[in-house]
Amino acid sequence: MRTAAGAEIFIRHSVLYDSHFQGAQINKSTTTRQIRLERRSPSHWRVTFDLPPLNIFGPHEVPKLETIIKSIETDERVKVVVFDSVIEGVFLTHYDFLAKLEETTSLPLGATGLQPLPDMLARLSRAPVVSIASIRGRATGVGSELALASDLRFASREKAILSQWEVGAGLVPGGGPMARLPRLMGRGRALEVLLGAHDIDGDLAQLYGYVNRSLPDSELDGFVDALAMRIASFDKLAIADTKRLVDIASLPSDAEIEPEWGAFITSLQRPATQARINKLMELGFHKPGDVETRLGHYVGQLGNQ
């Protein structure tokens, strides 16, 4: 079995942040971290991120999400899947930079031949099911990438924040946004999202086409529920065949997505990047607080010394 690349890098990385890792491990062991799959009906599923305290996504979550993606791909009755969160302030946020190396590198490549995270996202995009990201709170890094791989995205006007913050920390994003963002919003706005690395609120996300629409927070759940129930009442084959034809016009190939992960790994190896991530950690990255809440602001401070 092939395994995910980048072993030495993550080793070095986990050594660098070993003191942080200890604290995070305690949090993990004292809370229940799960990705819940709820079948509201045989055709209408809900996937809820409940990874306290911050819905940070790491190697522990990969097999959990993979199991869910496989169910979405293969179940004969499911027609629509909504992704949401029960963690206040967060939809799904960045990758776990404190994770133990072995937990990441022991993960096999996915069915597509891509690394596990881009593999799952590519499979979600092609599944014969309508996926909807219901975004309340931060969808940054992995969270943005999951939203971009979903078919539809709806955001809370007051509470959603989307971002690809990575360039601000010296990283290249790895989960497909360079392939997916320009196809949603054009090159100029995609470059602004990626190279500006700002926190983007619901209304700007709507203007740019980062989400389908932003809705008043009080209306988001009702809107998404009604849409999901509506689609769940439609014919599965009509959904699947129509989506497959849209894929021809709009899905990036796996070959186009593939180099992003390698660029992420390369960027992570650079001492300059390690220095930026270290500085973020010192400021409070990976802990509830202002750095996580305003990550776009803080990555703008790292290069000014």
Added chain:
Amino acid sequence: MRTAAGAEIFIRHSVLYDSHFQGAQINKSTTTRQIRLERRSPSHWRVTFDLPPLNIFGPHEVPKLETIIKSIETDERVKVVVFDSVIEGVFLTHYDFLAKLEETTSLPLGATGLQPLPDMLARLSRAPVVSIASIRGRATGVGSELALASDLRFASREKAILSQWEVGAGLVPGGGPMARLPRLMGRGRALEVLLGAHDIDGDLAQLYGYVNRSLPDSELDGFVDALAMRIASFDKLAIADTKRLVDIASLPSDAEIEPEWGAFITSLQRPATQARINKLMELGFHKPGDVETRLGHYVGQLGNQ
């Protein structure tokens, strides 16, 4: 001469709805149904749908529209063509599901080798002429597809409704929207239009890029007239050469459009689809009234039994 595929399907189909067909036939024989071509000047043409009571498009209309498309393609002086309607509440709506089989299957494939409807739409997109859809009332199904194949689309803010309602009835749309919508509005919003199957008003259509702009209904005609007269005053070769270069960047190939019609035919054959269309017919589909006026609402009721 090759003929359009799908003969057996339409036969079965017309048998299913035979009782409905009788009534529709009476309407047709007692009113004048036409697609009028008016040459406002040698360079500025207007094509007006006048197919009472609902501007439903069927096999009778195919040769009428084909003649017009051929004129648009070959006339040496025409520079701009505006499509509009004289039927209150409708721009151009869905395909005629009551049509006699023989009238559809006897139609030859088009010049591109595509089926007649996608053939005409592909040729319109490539014609060395600026086509403008002036949308007041419902542009659903074929009407949306004609608008999408036109170069420019302007909508009445109060009175335009665009939709691809087909998935709601178990159908896959057949006239190109899976190829064309993602190129106008990105994958996410295109999937929402196609898989949500909702009625979409002028302002949402503008936000999504489904139309160039929505305008107050009182301003639509003046705006479109002024734009058409302006373009009619330009140089035909400059228009044609510029459009041809835009085509390279933005037109789907015929090969990409081609499978949509086959998917439509396949979807039409399914008993589940026939059941949904039957139920729509019982509710009042194909007759003036609430089902036609709020088709997006009614397709959302078909799967809840």
Added chain:
Amino acid sequence: MRTAAGAEIFIRHSVLYDSHFQGAQINKSTTTRQIRLERRSPSHWRVTFDLPPLNIFGPHEVPKLETIIKSIETDERVKVVVFDSVIEGVFLTHYDFLAKLEETTSLPLGATGLQPLPDMLARLSRAPVVSIASIRGRATGVGSELALASDLRFASREKAILSQWEVGAGLVPGGGPMARLPRLMGRGRALEVLLGAHDIDGDLAQLYGYVNRSLPDSELDGFVDALAMRIASFDKLAIADTKRLVDIASLPSDAEIEPEWGAFITSLQRPATQARINKLMELGFHKPGDVETRLGHYVGQLGNQ
């Protein structure tokens, strides 16, 4: 060394406008026309168009801009370049139709093998640096093309005007807009910009995605400065590698851009086009005044005789 095509055409052209040329020449010799490169810091550069009276771009400007583009491509420290203007009412406007033939035809093809102007623009798009067009005043023709080749575009809500006016004068634009506009705003709006040839203000440019955003004029400079300083604080390799991956999804190839210049040259040769440009000249084209300020309006008058 190969030289730019179109020699005979420009000869005829410069003869036609010889009387105009005299006046323009006087203006040129009595003012300092330059494109200024200011290094605000080693990583943050500013390129300012100061080509009185109208920031018209011609063969004299080609080597000036080429030198700057080469510096942007090769400097190891620059991360962000802002393009702006010090000329009231103009960002950068159209090509110089009064220019001496020899000055244009003696210019060698660019490093990409494209003609000098499209060559520089293609190289700017691929440079490992974030380019930002800060648009106050008219960005028409070449100015629009430079903005479209830049990575990000921000416009003054009150003072920016973007246009591709060329079709209105019988010309096909030559600097890449047919390849670039549909990728930013979709085919329909791109065709409207190109075939409508209207002056487009900041808010419509934002709605269409012609610019990233339009901002109140009083906020434009502060916004662009802050963004440029932010990006200048990021890691150059992360910027370059991320941009390179966005290029895969969103940059037109040189082969797609190449025919635009040939189409421009062909269109310029036509007597009908020469007649339109002549008429524009008689009205005041190439001189400060209403024709230059409302070029979109005036090209709409040329064909009504």
